[in-house]
Amino acid sequence: MNPTKKIIFIATLLSAIVIQPASANALQDIQQRGELRVATDMSLPPSGMLDASMKPVGSDVETAELLAKDWGLKLKFIETTGPTRIPNLQTGKADIVISTLSVTPQRAQVIDFTRAYAGLRSVIAAPAATKISDWTDLKGHAITVTRGTTQDSMLSKDAMTKGITVQRYDDDATLVTAAVSGQAWAVATSATLVNQIKKQNPKLAFEPKMTLTVFDLAIGLKKGEPELKQKLNQWIETNLKNGKLNAIYQKYHGEPIPAEIINRK
Template identity: 30%
Template sequence: MFKKGLKVALASLVILSLGLAGCGNTSNTQDTSKQAANSGSAKVLKVGTDPTFAPFEFVDEKNNTTGFDVDLMKAIADDMGYTVQYENSAFDGLVTSLQAGNYDAVIAAMTITPERLESVDFSDKYLMAEQFIAVKKGSPIKTTADLKGKKIGVQSGTTGQTVVEGLGISPLKFDAIPDAMNDLLNGGVDAVVADSPVVLYFIKQNPNFNIEYVKGDFTKEYYGIAVKKGNTELKDKFNASLKKLHDSGTYNDIYKKWFNVDAPAIQ
């Protein structure tokens, strides 16, 4: 956390730019998409997310959940004939809540990993990312190897935590990326490891904070929409809609809205 004065103001700006963490909600354990389809009423997809991960999902100045993932899920739901109801939760609790039936799906810039595939199923991959190292300008950290012996911040439960721990480093774990970035700016950590689009967006939104990134040599990652294990019907619907959005150019339009460039091929 920042101390009084200027540092408090800076922390407020960071939190505003990246969004605020929400609270988890519960529901019954039946698949709500199937309930809605059978009832003949408006079909609703209950989707879990963690709105602290700009530009993918965050809370805007009007207290609305917005971002790339939000726009993408709306386009998918529109194609399927559904509306979306978001349930906000801390990232590291999303999979457990999905398993419990509290959501129909999770979209939260969630990387498809072998470990997660043991607990949930994923749609086809919809975006490629990698881990970047955020540091203050002038930092001696220039490579991944330079992280050794340093204090590294990560968001709990993310692949950022996984790769840092894979280096034999015990990172400082935060509930949200804004908290980790605040600690970086305040000198509490020497670097923050997070998904590349999130780091780039933070730097773009806060040009006066003198933050830069180190690309490192981490492997590429792919995001997917998580569904409850065995929910092949919903997964197949997501995949069919994702293909339509790619073929029609809608996916590229959404990508360009948030990243100002055409969407790269997912390889």
């Protein structure tokens, strides 16, 4: 290729690159499509589950339904699992994630989060008759946890200094069985799971005794989508103030959204 033709070729290539139209942002894509695609795990009751007729129900399901209704959009659930929530978002299969997604520094490196729309209270719980008010009351006792959970990590770290023993089960179902049958003196888990234990054995009446921490549950979205994030944050703020999100949470979790979430500025 002679120099003149080479210059013309390069100029043509550059002009083609420059005039490529910018792709629409995520919010515009959603509005033009008229449909909101939400990744939600349907195997995490009471946040996401399928009823007897295989219809999605749960607190995250109703949250997504309220969002789509308020925005005048059709709603499409992208069924997901815990490990695939973020990949479904990154690959464009879902527009947002509403699926008990807690905010962590590691996740914040790869996706963006809205402000919290709900919270997950991590507690130490025991039968109503058991007197527990602080760590000294736990000394010399075994606290039951689900293996590999944040509660397991938190208690294992300080077990020696606090004088407690950590008793582990491989899944939540086994932990619940141990508590319901009276095998567990106390458990460290989510307040939501404590409510399920109480329902299965009202006589023991397991109840939260101490709060370990409150996890922010937020909507996940791709990085670099400021318009979508701002609109979502405005929607969350409005529906925390008017009580609609709290009503949904109370309906399924048996307690209100933690005050730390609602009162946060």
